[in-house]
Amino acid sequence: MFGGLSRQGLALALGMLAGAAAAQDFPVDPPAGAQPATTPPAGIAKPELPPAPELVTPLAILDRLVVPGTRLQLEWRPGGGISNAEIPSPVIVARGAMAGPVLCLTAGIHGDEINGVEIVRRLSHSVDPTRLAGTVIGVPIVNVFGYSRGSRYLPDRRDLNRYFPGSRHGSIASRIANGFFQDIVRHCDMLVDFHTGSFERSNLPQVRADLTNPEVLEFTRGFGSTVVLHSDGNKGMLRVAATAVGIPAVTFEAGAPTRLEPAEIAQAVSAIERLMMKLAMREDPQAKSDSPIDITSVMLEAPEPAPIFLDSRWVRANSGGLLISDVSLGQRVLAGQRLGRVIDPVSNVERFILAPVPGRVIGMSQNQAVLPGYAAFHLGTETSEQQAVREAAEPQPPAAVAEDPEDRPEAADSDDGADFE
Structure with a gap:
């Protein structure tokens, strides 16, 4: 007897303890070439979750x-x-x-x-x-x-x-x-x-x-x-x-x-x-339409590419009087075409304003009484975007009238600093 146990009982107890120890799940290195447990089986793609929307704060x-x-x-x-x-x-x-x-x-x-x-x-x-x-x-x-x-x-x-x-x-x-x-x-x-x-x-x-x-x-x-x-x-x-x-x-x-x-x-x-x-x-709104798309109608309704007007100039009246236009806003004109006329109501003399270059009327004065030198018609010359950017980057002489002119028939004295471009 050993501590109350026979030799056969002691051997049986020691065998049971050894078997329990061998059955424990201890962490061990995976065999060479084995895939990690987190990798999905072959043939199953890993799901791609959409990115979280950006948080919008007040x-x-x-x-x-x-x-x-x-x-x-x-x-x-x-x-x-x-x-x-x-x-x-x-x-x-x-x-x-x-x-x-x-x-x-x-x-x-x-x-x-x-x-x-x-x-x-x-x-x-x-x-x-x-x-x-x-x-x-x-x-x-x-x-x-x-x-x-x-x-x-x-x-x-x-x-x-x-x-x-x-x-x-x-x-x-x-x-x-x-x-x-x-x-x-x-x-x-x-x-x-x-x-x-x-x-x-x-x-x-x-x-x-x-x-x-x-x-x-x-x-x-x-x-x-x-x-x-x-x-x-x-x-x-x-x-x-x-x-x-x-x-x-x-x-x-x-x-x-x-x-x-x-x-x-x-x-x-x-x-x-x-x-x-x-x-x-x-x-x-057209992108969410469920109706079939008619390619022909889409091509017909699509807006034309934006024209870019690089060279533009104001045409001035060379005499005073009543300005009456002969063209309309957006109209295309030729060089030498009559844009309007200025009538002197005292002498009853008409003087014509002619287009110095071909172009399109992108700005114009309303019919009114004007003084000599009044900017009456704004002409733009159409060009491509590439040409516009290229020429815009080149040094240019200052324009006679930039943006919209400040002058008007009853303009204030230019020396007061209030009317300048």
């Missing part, structure tokens, strides 16, 4: 938070008590439920250009934030001073679109420009600024942009069949200042001041809707 702007999938109308006033006696500028923010760029739409920098006011109002309130990828910030009236008075200018006759990005310590125009630039424009990823012709002039709907800037050039490709005109712009313009800080920006010209023109407004609204589809901010 947008902080003008001391408010705009949550995704909502629209909020805010108010903007320049600081320093500049506009306490004026109505505030409305700022409509549609924060999309999905991630995307921030597109800013501005108008009313010139208070009498009301086509843009309606364009931005319509777009800002029609977009559905629950189906929007990105954000639309719409400011239909930037210059409330001029808008409330039906004037292009601020009360001191300064042109607000010559003072961006502005300064906190400059003139009233510079302070308003600085406040708007810091409070609104700095939130943008891209910007479209709406204008019309100046002083009883009308512009064919067109995008004006610096085509030497690659980001701006790419931006212009989203406006469908809208005319694109290369223009460096003037110092102090909103689009020039925005582009300088890395925010691609263009000017969208449409129609004439002091009036609402339904056709021009509708064309501009359609162009921005196409732009938003190009930026993947909204869905193409």
